[in-house]
Amino acid sequence: MKKELEQLRDEFLSAVKDVADAAGLEDLRVEYLGRKGKLAGIMKQLPSLAEDLRKDMGSFANEVKAAIETAFTEAHDSLHEIDRESRREVEWLDITMPGTQPKTGHLHLVTQAIEEVNNIFARLGFVLVRHPEVEWDLYAFESLNMPKDHPARDEWETFFIADGEKQMVGENGKVVLTPHTSNGQVREMEKGNMPIRMININKCYRRQSDVSHAPMFHQFEGLMIDKNVTIAELKGTIDFFAKNFFGADREIRLRPFHFRFTEPSFEIDITCDVCKGTGGDESAVCRLCKDGWLELGGAGMVHPNVLKAGNLDPDEYTGFAFGWGVERTMMMKAGLNIADIRTLYRNDLRFLRQF
Amino acid sequence: MNILASYNWIKEYLKTDATPADFARELSLKSMSVESATQLADSFKKMVVGVVKEIKAHPNADRLKIALTDIGSDTVETVCGGTNLKEGMRVFVALPGAKVRWHGEGDLVELAETEIRGAKSFGMICAPSEVGFEKAPCVPGGIWDLTNITDAKAGTSIEDALNIDDTIFDIEITTNRPDAMSIIGLAREGAAVTGGEFNFETIDLPQEAESPVFPLRVTVKDEDLCPRYMAVVMDGIKVGPSPAWLQMKILLAGHRPINNIVDITNLILHEYGQPLHAFDYEKLEGEEIIVRRAKNGEKFLALDEKEYELNSDNLVIADKKRPVALGGVMGGQDSGTWDGTTTVVFEAATFDPVSVRRTARGLNLFSDSQLLFEKGLSTESPAIALARAIQLTREIAGGKVASAVIDERAQEYKPKSFRFRPHKVRELMGVNLEENEMFEILERLGFTVEATGEVSDPSDYSVIVPFWRGNDIESEVDFAEEIARIYGYHNLPSVLPQGAPPSTIGDQDLVWEKWAKDLLATSGYTELFGYSFVSQDDLSRYGLDPDKAIRLHNPLTSDLTHMRTSLMPSLLKDIKMNQGELTQGSVFELARIYLPREKDLPEERTQLTIAEFGLIEVEPAFLRVKGMIEEMAKKSGLRLSFDRSVDSSSFQGEVGRGSGKGAHWHPNRSARIILNDESVGVIGQLSSEYQDAFGIDRPLVVAQIDFQKIQPWMHVARRYVPIADYPAITRDLAIVVDEKAEFESLAGTIKEQSSIVESVDLFDIYRGTGIPEGKKSVALSITLRAPDRTLSHEHADDVISAVEKALKEKFSAVIR
Structure with a gap:
């Protein structure tokens, strides 16, 4: 039996060298190692042997089996390697083909901008709220220190809601489409929760339609009211926003301006990204900005009359507010050259899918 | 401005x-x-005064001439087409290298020595519009005649000759x-x-007439619209062109020189900020001026040669018979000064800003004077300006004062004053500015600071406002602005907000709206963002009653008149617009609609529409939209269900459906979306009636959801189901059933057969070859699993047999 085993081993070791492919190797494995294979055949003799011999033969048979298995594994691995090599040669990808677009949708540019603005102010503790778009004159104008005969209260500039042939009038005056998000100021104060750090982002409406004005647009209104709020905090807040939104290297400055509901009122400028705030030089003046500065938007310290309208004592509380166009601020950042701002609201999918 | x-x-x-x-x-x-x-x-480099010595015909062009022009250093030949070219004329010569605007149009062009139609031309003799003086007087087709503007020698630079080193x-x-x-x-x-x-000193008004008196009576009937009206008659006037210095000043200020009297009024408008008007005394009927409201329908021929129909909101300056000026807005065509005027009435007045603005806007008639008046001018300005007009007229138009200075005013002027507490300024600025520094700033601006004499608070002052600031200074806080701006906002420190942030949290509906938008966009839907207003027709076409929508009193255009009560009309219009370019699309809009309320602001409700358009097959699109809603519900913890019974009024977020219109949704291809036993929306194929009404070519599937109703129930939903301990067995089953056999009933029946049916998934529906009409082949994948052991195949076979039997009995299913 030992001889048979030795012979079997030698036979296998020589046969395995001639095997050329995986199928041949598998046949060989079945022939020698299978349940009804040659090794099993020899092993059937084992029970008929004497006990001491049976033990020796048993262990010898295991050695033979291990040798065969080792040879088999080696042959298997080497065949596999050859196979991989040859497959690699024929497997080829044209990596210049266009990638397959994942099926994703697109958020509107304004939604994207609103999110970005909100995230920045949230870090300073400003809380996102929403106030009405269709609004009483009381909140849109009267409480904002705007005189009855202010041009913004004319029919030429602001949309009024109709009641038959007339303007609708209710308990808080006429009803308008709010021309600014500042209508949220006194509404927020009326909630009675002090201090206030509010961001109100909403649709606004003005009777203008041309390449740089859409009759509906968006503003984000910031309002902070607390004891001893100073101009310095307004500067700090806007500086924080400008650096986070536009870039860490951007600077801001305040210039005098005029709004009815703030006093003092400011125009905020930001350093130009194109000329890096230099305004260009003798040979080439920067075409985008004025002297290195771009207008960002208006702001101011809340007028005492507005605080009073919100039932706050101007000797106790002060605050600042700013209300900027979302579309304009976004386009300034992205450097988007959208020739007609109304394109934003035409809902042409060829436009919307670009962003 | x-x-x-x-x-x-x-x-x-x-x-x-x-x-x-x-x-x-x-x-x-x-x-x-x-x-x-x-x-x-910079604009006048290489430009000099030239003197035309001789004019020769151009050999090849009848309209052109060759001017031999003395430019100081040389006499050069210049081709010129100016119709007013004369020998001896002093002209504006742009030499090679100068930049001019040809015929006043297009971009600046740098001149070079050139040939024009075969004749050499050294530089160019310019018209005013070619060198930036569009408004300088000039005959049509002519060149700028500088003879009366400068007497500078030939070759003098234009900068020196016109004295415009400025x-x-x-x-x-x-x-x-x-x-x-x-x-x-x-x-x-x-x-x-x-x-x-x-350095500015006011001029005194003359106390009495200097020449024979011309009578003039001034009556102000509407003092509220004209708080002050001053007038004076001047006689012996010679109307003619203004002297060069005045013309240049006027030109550089952007005005057009007309004649010396009009130019004087424009000069003072620009210099003093007080508009004046000059009438020809002879043209005023009845030697009188009446300041009154116009009669309704009264006609007025203005200086712009247009006739305006007035109403009683317009203030006119009238003589005995007719309006001769629209107060503060524009003079009349036939009452102004002209070449033959010898006696002038100067008007210096203050008009009500609101009335001026409304008159200008109402008549669409604007002017430099109106622009100033509508901002509100001081009643103290007219006297100063009138004195200056008298002085200048004497100097350059030879006139003498021929009447008393008439001064009709509603009330005496009293300067305003307000309390001033320096510490309030410091608090606002966040800077420790000394009182003296504050006083100095205020005084430099013309304010006067006075101690109130308040013993208890020595730092409590009173500030008197100068007359020219009488309209804009309204309270104490205005002084803070004056001080802070002159100190320099840029010099103030910059700090992040001090103090504690608020304890409130933001509006949660905004959080969930953003969340839904993000989910929809990442799932393949593109966000639409439409105007909040639509047209009456848009609403009607969708079967909504425009009378039940908020209507604008003053819409800008006729296509944006009503606040939308549904997002559907906008959606359908957008699809119609897009279908030409893109055959298929997946879109959504999440926005507010506006629902009227009696005597109150409208309710602003957030609505969500999700749509797939351009469909060849409705079923898969329906399933995608439904899947989208199910995913949204799953992620936000909403237990939504779908119910087939859609009737025309089932969608509660939509009000004002007109009567007589059919159902919005395909009766067999739509469902109500149910939350807490309440309808919160609809999903389905839009009925073809409305698809046609909006001109949409192919079917569309829309889900319309009252977001406001589902949002309060939304929450971050995270549910954990333990991973199963034992393996499942999956069996596929294809059955042919009636077209109207619903998946839910099939799945329900299957599940009833054994507790080990874990799930039933639909993986294909087939209709067509081999399947009888009215039937469909449904391919299901049934997952079987026992919680406590590994299932045997025999057990699975038994369950499937039971399933098949039940399906045959209940649905007459044919097993394939």
Whole structure:
């Protein structure tokens, strides 16, 4: 039996060298190692042997089996390697083909901008709220220190809601489409929760339609009211926003301006990204900005009359507010050259899918 | 509003060493924004005065001539087409290298020595419009005749000849500060911001007439619209062109020289910020001026040669018979000064700003004077301006005062004053500024600070407002602005908000709206963002009653008149617009609709529409939209269900459905979306009636959801189901059933057969070859699993047999 085993081993070791492919190797494995294979055949003799011999033969048979298995594994691995090599040669990808677009949708540019603005102010503790778009004159104008005969209260500039042939009038005056998000100021104060750090982002409406004005647009209104709020905090807040939104290297400055509901009122400028705030030089003046500065938007310290309208004592509380166009601020950042701002609201999918 | 201001002119009233650039910067930072500064010298390089010596015919062109022109250093030949070219004329010559605007149009072009139609031309003899003086007087097709404008020698640079070594600022004046919309006002601001010295002295009005008196009676009938009206008659006037210095000043200010009298009024408008008007005395019927409201329907022929129909809101300056001017807006065509005028009435008045604005807007008639009046001018300005007009008229038009100075005013002027507490300024600025520094700033701007004599608080003052600031200064806080801006906002510190942040949380609906938008966009839907207003027709076409929508009283255009009560009309219009370019699309909009409420603001409700358009097959699109909603519900913890029974009024978020219209949704291809036993929306194929109404080519599936109703129930939903311990067995089953056999009933029946049916998934539906009409082949994948052991195949076989049997019995299913 030992001889048979030795012979079997030698036979296998020589046969395995001639095997050329995986199928041949598998046949060989079945022939020698299978349940009804040659090794099993020899092993059937084992029970008929004497006990001491049976033990020796048993262990010898295991050695033979291990040798065969080792040879088999080696042959298997080497065949596999050859196979991989040859497959690699024929497997080829044209990596210049266009990638397959994942099926994703697109958020509107304004939604994207609103999110970005909100995230920045949230870090300073400003809380996102929403106030009405269709609004009483009381909140849109009267409480904002705007005189009855202010041009913004004319029919030429602001949309009024109709009641038959007339303007609708209710308990808080006429009803308008709010021309600014500042209508949220006194509404927020009326909630009675002090201090206030509010961001109100909403649709606004003005009777203008041309390449740089859409009759509906968006503003984000910031309002902070607390004891001893100073101009310095307004500067700090806007500086924080400008650096986070536009870039860490951007600077801001305040210039005098005029709004009815703030006093003092400011125009905020930001350093130009194109000329890096230099305004260009003798040979080439920067075409985008004025002297290195771009207008960002208006702001101011809340007028005492507005605080009073919100039932706050101007000797106790002060605050600042700013209300900027979302579309304009976004386009300034992205450097988007959208020739007609109304394109934003035409809902042409060829436009919307670009962003 | 913007003003063109010459720095030289400003410096007539301001002693300063500031360079134009410094002045512009300081003014921008502390006062008014300088939008541009043009150095005139730069515009007139290589331009000189020439004298035409001889004119020769052009050999090849009848309309052109060759002018032999003395340019000082040389006499050159220049081809010229000017119709007014004359020998001996002093002309504006642009030499090679100069930049001009050909015929006043297009971009600046640099001149070179050239040939024009075969004749050499050295430079060019210019028309005013070719060198930036569009408004300078000039005959049509003519060149600029400088003979009466300068007597400079040939070859003198234009800069020297016209004395325009100057910088012109274009300055934006804020609407509250019409006092700064003038040379004097800018000089005053300039003194405060640069520390320079402001020199301005008013001229006295004459006490009596200097010549035979011309009678004039002035009556102001509507004092509320005209709080002050001053007038004076001047006789012996010779109307003619203004002297060169005046014309240049007028031109650089952006006005058009007309004649000496009109030019004087424009000069004072620009210099003092007080509009004046000059009438021809002879043209005033009845030797009188009546300031009154117009009669309804009264006609007025204005200086712009147009006739306007007036109403009683318009204030007119009338003589005995007719309006001769629209108060503060524009003079009349036939009552102004002309070449033959010898007696003039100067008007200096103050008009009600609101009335002027409404008159101008109402008639669509605008002017420099109206622009100033509608911002609100001081009643103290007319006297000063009138005195200046009298002085200038004497100087340059030879007139004498021929009446008393008439002065009709509603009330005596009393300067305003307000309390002033320096500590309030410090608190607002966040800077420790000394009282004296504050006083100095205020005084430089013309304010007067007085102690109130309050013993208890020595730092409590009273500040008197100068007359020119009488309209914009309204309270104590205005002084803080004056002090802070002159101190320089840019000099203030910058700190992040101090104190504790608020304890409130934001509006949660906004959080969930953003969440839903993000989910929809990442799932392949593109966000639409439409106007909140639509047209009456848009609403009607969708079967909504426009009378039940908020309507604008003053819409801008007829297609944007009603606030939308549903997002559907906008959606359908957008699809119609897009279908030509993109055959298929997946879109959504999440926005507010506006639902009227009696005597109150409308309710603003957030609505969500999700749509797939351009469909060839409705079923898969329906399933995608449904899947989208299910995913949204799953992620936000909503237990939504779908119910087939859709009737025309089932969608509660939509009000004002007109009567007589059919159902919005395909009766067999739509479902109500149910939350807490309440309908919160609809999903389905839009009925073809409305698809057609909007001209949409192919079917569409829409889900319309009352987001406001589902949002309060939304929450972050995270549910954990333990991973199963034992393996499942999956069996596929294809059955042919009736078309109307619903998946849910099939799945329900299958699940009833054994507790080990874990799930039933639909993986294909097939209709067509081999399947009888009215039937469908449904391929299901059934997952079986026992919680406590590994299932045997025999057990699975038994369950499937039971399933097959039940399906045969209940649905007459044929097993494939």
